[in-house]
Amino acid sequence: MTRLSAVSRRSSNVKTGASRRGQASGAGAPDPAAPGRLISPDHEPDRSEGRDSKVLDPLMIGRRLRHVRQESGRTLGDVAEAIGMSASALSLIENGKREPRLSVLSLLAEVLDTPLQDLLSSKPPSRRAALEIKLERAQRSGAYDALGLPHVKVSPRLPDEALEALVGMHEAMASAQADRAATPEHARRANSALRDRMRAANNYFGDIEHAAGDLLSAIDHPGGPISRMAVDRLAAHLGYALVHTADLPGSTRTVTDLHHKRIYLPQPEAGQHDSRSLALQALGHLVLGHRVPADYAEFLSQRVEINYFAAAILMPEHETVGMLRKAMEHKDIAIEDLRDAYAVSYETAAHRFTNLATEHLGIPVHFMRISEDGVVYKAYANDGVQFPTDATGAIEGQRVCRAWTARRVFVQPDLSQAFCAYTDTRSGTFWCTAAIDRTPDGLFSVNVGVRYQDVKWMRGRETKHRAESRCPDPSCCIQPPAELADRWTGQAWPSARVHSHLLAALPPGVFPGVDDTEVYRFLDRNAPTG
Numbered sequence: 001m002t003r004l005s006a007v008s009r010r011s012s013n014v015k016t017g018a019s020r021r022g023q024a025s026g027a028g029a030p031d032p033a034a035p036g037r038l039i040s041p042d043h044e045p046d047r048s049e050g051r052d053s054k055v056l057d058p059l060m061i062g063r064r065l066r067h068v069r070q071e072s073g074r075t076l077g078d079v080a081e082a083i084g085m086s087a088s089a090l091s092l093i094e095n096g097k098r099e100p101r102l103s104v105l106s107l108l109a110e111v112l113d114t115p116l117q118d119l120l121s122s123k124p125p126s127r128r129a130a131l132e133i134k135l136e137r138a139q140r141s142g143a144y145d146a147l148g149l150p151h152v153k154v155s156p157r158l159p160d161e162a163l164e165a166l167v168g169m170h171e172a173m174a175s176a177q178a179d180r181a182a183t184p185e186h187a188r189r190a191n192s193a194l195r196d197r198m199r200a201a202n203n204y205f206g207d208i209e210h211a212a213g214d215l216l217s218a219i220d221h222p223g224g225p226i227s228r229m230a231v232d233r234l235a236a237h238l239g240y241a242l243v244h245t246a247d248l249p250g251s252t253r254t255v256t257d258l259h260h261k262r263i264y265l266p267q268p269e270a271g272q273h274d275s276r277s278l279a280l281q282a283l284g285h286l287v288l289g290h291r292v293p294a295d296y297a298e299f300l301s302q303r304v305e306i307n308y309f310a311a312a313i314l315m316p317e318h319e320t321v322g323m324l325r326k327a328m329e330h331k332d333i334a335i336e337d338l339r340d341a342y343a344v345s346y347e348t349a350a351h352r353f354t355n356l357a358t359e360h361l362g363i364p365v366h367f368m369r370i371s372e373d374g375v376v377y378k379a380y381a382n383d384g385v386q387f388p389t390d391a392t393g394a395i396e397g398q399r400v401c402r403a404w405t406a407r408r409v410f411v412q413p414d415l416s417q418a419f420c421a422y423t424d425t426r427s428g429t430f431w432c433t434a435a436i437d438r439t440p441d442g443l444f445s446v447n448v449g450v451r452y453q454d455v456k457w458m459r460g461r462e463t464k465h466r467a468e469s470r471c472p473d474p475s476c477c478i479q480p481p482a483e484l485a486d487r488w489t490g491q492a493w494p495s496a497r498v499h500s501h502l503l504a505a506l507p508p509g510v511f512p513g514v515d516d517t518e519v520y521r522f523l524d525r526n527a528p529t530g
Contacts, residue, residue, distance in 0.1 A: 019500040059096030060131050061105070066094040067125035068114050096136060129165045142472040143391065174391060188394040190297035194304060195395070199382045199413060200355045204359035205308060211287050212312035225343040226314050231276050234313070235263065238286055242279050244268070245526060249518040254282040260528055276346060277310045284309035291475040304416040308355065315342045315352045321360045324353075327457075328361055335433060335448055336418060346418075346435045347446045354380055354448070363454050366430070368406045368447040369437075374399040377444070383451050386427045388472065402477040403467040405432035406447035415443075420460035422452070431455040431463075 122131035284306035315371035366381035
């Protein structure tokens with residue numbers, strides 16, 4: 001079991017309480033016990049439970065309700081009239097297109113003379129109902145929308161054989177898509193699972209925060225930005241020395257000599273990562289007690305943990321939260337202020353905001369780092385935004401909609417300033433702020449977004465920039481306009497640039513992508529003599 005898994009579970013005790021505090025303060029965090037949510041009656045919505053809350057599926061509720069109503073011989077209009085609801089509204093509930101309140105379900109159970117638990121059961125009432133639910137779910141997926149095919153109406157007149165065939169074809173198509181998923185599939189699935197665990201903890205990990213705080217206390221850090229000298233003192237406190245070298249192996253970011261207690265870092269160069277971050281990430285392995293990763297999932301967990309640890313040192317929790325709360329009082333939260341106050345990159349400041357915003361401020365958020373051509377390199381969300389995904393659920397390597405702020409920032413006249421905009425999407429309206437990151441590998445954008453109801457806390461909310469995204473509808477931005485397609489279809493032959501780092505199998509070795517022989521020869525050359 002990776003450390004992050006354990007931290008996620010321990011942190012879940014805190015995160016739901018934070019959501020409740022955010023709701024009380026007007027921050028707009030969702031309350032899982034709100035009347036619009038379906039929660040099993042045998043489940044008290046305890047804030048200590050985190051992601052395991054038994055929130056039920058409207059499709060399942062609807063099919064069970066229809067089954068009970070038909071078994072009782074009641075008509076749709078009859079039952080609707082008995083509870084003071086229109087027949088069309090009740091039909092939407094039975095079709096799983098509207099999420100009923102628990103109070104409405106209680107009335108329906110009373111009218112139909114059935115236990116409420118029967119309506120809330122997670123078991124389909126019949127084989128046909130199970131097939132209908134599978135087909136509805138398949139046709140509501142983004143992958144199906146992207147095909148541009150019409151939806152088959154799931155009605156009683158649809159023969160069982162046709163229903164079986166349609167569900168079978170959808171399952172076969174999903175299996176084929178999974179088989180075609182980009183290499184290495186195991187790594188992409190592991191990344192998706194890791195992102196789920198991060199979302200379950202609201203991207204906040206108390207154990208790592210405490211470890212960072214203890215280390216800062218050990219060197220009597222007075223507060224404010226962490227200097228390079230302070231990082232040297234942190235390393236010395238742990239018994240290690242930081243050494244910059246010009247011949248670091250090309251497949252590595254840092255190398256730690258555990259025998260001689262030295263951490264080798266690259267020589268600082270223009271455009272290179274802040275050496276403080278690299279040093280702190282290397283120290284993070286030591287502080288967090290990491291072992292050699294047993295598999296790719298553990299490797300990814302460790303990478304997330306050391307990045308989190310480095311940010312927690314560079315931007316200490318207590319100080320940063322104080323700054324954010326003060327900004328929230330003035331409704332003036334800005335990533336740029338965090339960046340400038342702690343002398344870190346915009347990306348580090350954005351990451352740190354996602355660590356703390358939900359836990360301490362009750363604000364759900366999403367984060368993206370994408371390339372100039374729209375390809376996702378990193379992403380996180382707990383605010384309901386729907387990222388593009390492949391058949392395995394992976395986000396990395398997918399291309400985001402051209403209407404999203406993260407891509408629109410590239411076409412702004414002044415790339416030195418953050419760009420703020422609203423985007424209307426299929427899953428709601430989101431406000432985002434994005435900034436350009438110039439790297440040796442090209443331009444990237446770093447994007448932070450919040451739901452429309454939470455924008456009141458953010459600087460830049462007065463922006464007039466707004467766009468609509470219909471993705472994954474191909475007509476939104478995937479398919480070229482008809483006039484353009486007519487003019488050029490069959491007359492163009494582009495040579496694609498393959499993102500080999502996203503598609504290629506990882507080289508073998510203890511640490512994925514690292515040339516062990518190169519590392520060992522490097523340590524031989526640089527080991528102290530005598």
